[in-house]
Amino acid sequence: MSAFCARPRDESPFFLLAASPRQGGNTDTAVRLFLQGFSRAMQKQGNKRTKAPPHDAAYADMPEATYLRSYRIEPCVSCNACAASAQRIKHAASAETLLPESAYAPFSACPLTNRDDSSPLLSLLAGAAGLCIASPVYYYHLPAALKALIDRTQPFWALRDAGITPYSEKKPRTCYAILLAARSRGDRLFEGSLLTLKYALRPLNIQLAEPLLLYGLDAPFALSGMPEAMRAVVAYGEEAGKARLQPCGGKDVAANPCGALQA
Numbered sequence: 001m002s003a004f005c006a007r008p009r010d011e012s013p014f015f016l017l018a019a020s021p022r023q024g025g026n027t028d029t030a031v032r033l034f035l036q037g038f039s040r041a042m043q044k045q046g047n048k049r050t051k052a053p054p055h056d057a058a059y060a061d062m063p064e065a066t067y068l069r070s071y072r073i074e075p076c077v078s079c080n081a082c083a084a085s086a087q088r089i090k091h092a093a094s095a096e097t098l099l100p101e102s103a104y105a106p107f108s109a110c111p112l113t114n115r116d117d118s119s120p121l122l123s124l125l126a127g128a129a130g131l132c133i134a135s136p137v138y139y140y141h142l143p144a145a146l147k148a149l150i151d152r153t154q155p156f157w158a159l160r161d162a163g164i165t166p167y168s169e170k171k172p173r174t175c176y177a178i179l180l181a182a183r184s185r186g187d188r189l190f191e192g193s194l195l196t197l198k199y200a201l202r203p204l205n206i207q208l209a210e211p212l213l214l215y216g217l218d219a220p221f222a223l224s225g226m227p228e229a230m231r232a233v234v235a236y237g238e239e240a241g242k243a244r245l246q247p248c249g250g251k252d253v254a255a256n257p258c259g260a261l262q263a
C-alpha cells in the first residue's frame with residue numbers, strides 16, 4: 001500500500017537460533033561448526049581488507065548462538081489482538097507520516113509477550129541483518145518450541161494483511177537453515193519444516209537460502225562422527241559469513257529442497 005512509507009532500519013547483528021531441546025546434541029554441534037565457518041569468512045575478509053591479523057574488526061560482527069531452549073514461549077491462542085493492533089496502526093498512519101514505531105514491533109500488542117520470553121527473539125527476527133536457524137526434525141516438522149515461536153510471528157502477517165509492509169522496502173534478508181534428522185533417507189523428510197520457515201519469514205522479507213539438510217543423525221554425538229557432514233556445515237557457515245559481509249542473495253528453494261547430505 002503506497003500510502004505508507006517504510007523507514008529503513010539500521011542493520012542489526014546476525015541472528016543464529018539453535019532450536020534443539022537437547023543440549024549438546026547434533027544441532028548444538030552444527031551451530032558450533034557453522035560459527036567456525038562464519039569466523040573463517042570474517043577472518044579472510046579481515047585479511048583482505050586490512051592485511052592485519054584477523055582479530056578486532058574482523059571479529060566485531062561475529063554472531064553468538066541463541067539457544068531457544070533457554071526461552072519460555074507461550075503458544076499462540078488466536079485471540080486476534082495482533083489483527084486488531086494492525087488495524088489501529090493502519091488508521092494511525094497517514095500518507096505523509098512515517099510508520100509508527102509499533103509497526104516494527106507489532107508483536108508488542110500480543111498479550112502473551114508480557115508473560116513469556118518471546119519479545120527479544122521476535123525483535124531479533126524482525127531486525128537482524130541475517131539469520132540462521134538450526135533445528136532437528138521432530139515428526140517430519142520442527143520441534144514444538146520453535147513452532148510455538150513461529151506461530152507467535154503471526155503479528156507480522158496481521159500487519160501485512162492490513163496492507164502495512166514496513167519490511168518490503170528493506171533489502172531482502174536471507175535465512176540459512178540447517179535441519180537435522182535421524183532417518184537416512186526420505187525425499188519429504190524436511191518438506192514440512194521448510195514450507196513453514198518459508199512462509200513464516202515472508203512478511204519479514206526474509207528469503208530462505210538453500211538449506212543444509214543432514215540425514216542419518218540419531219545419537220546425540222552422531223554428527224561428530226561424520227566428517228563429510230561436518231565439513232558441509234563449516235562450508236555453509238563460511239558462505240553465510242561471506243554473505244554477511246556482502247549482504248544480499250540467498251535463493252528461495254523451499255518448494256524444492258536440495259542441498260541434502262545423506263549418511
Ligand SMILES: Cc1cc2nc3c(=O)[nH]c(=O)nc-3n(C[C@H](O)[C@H](O)[C@H](O)COP(=O)(O)O)c2cc1C
Nearest residue numbers: 020022025026027136137138139140181182183217
Ligand atoms: C520427538 C522426536 C521426534 C523425532 N522425529 C523424527 C522424524 O520424524 N524423522 C527423523 O528422521 N528423525 C526424527 N527424530 C530424530 C532427531 O531429528 C535427530 O535425532 C536429531 O539428530 C536430533 O538433534 P539434536 O541431537 O540436536 O537434538 C526425532 C526425535 C525426537 C526426540
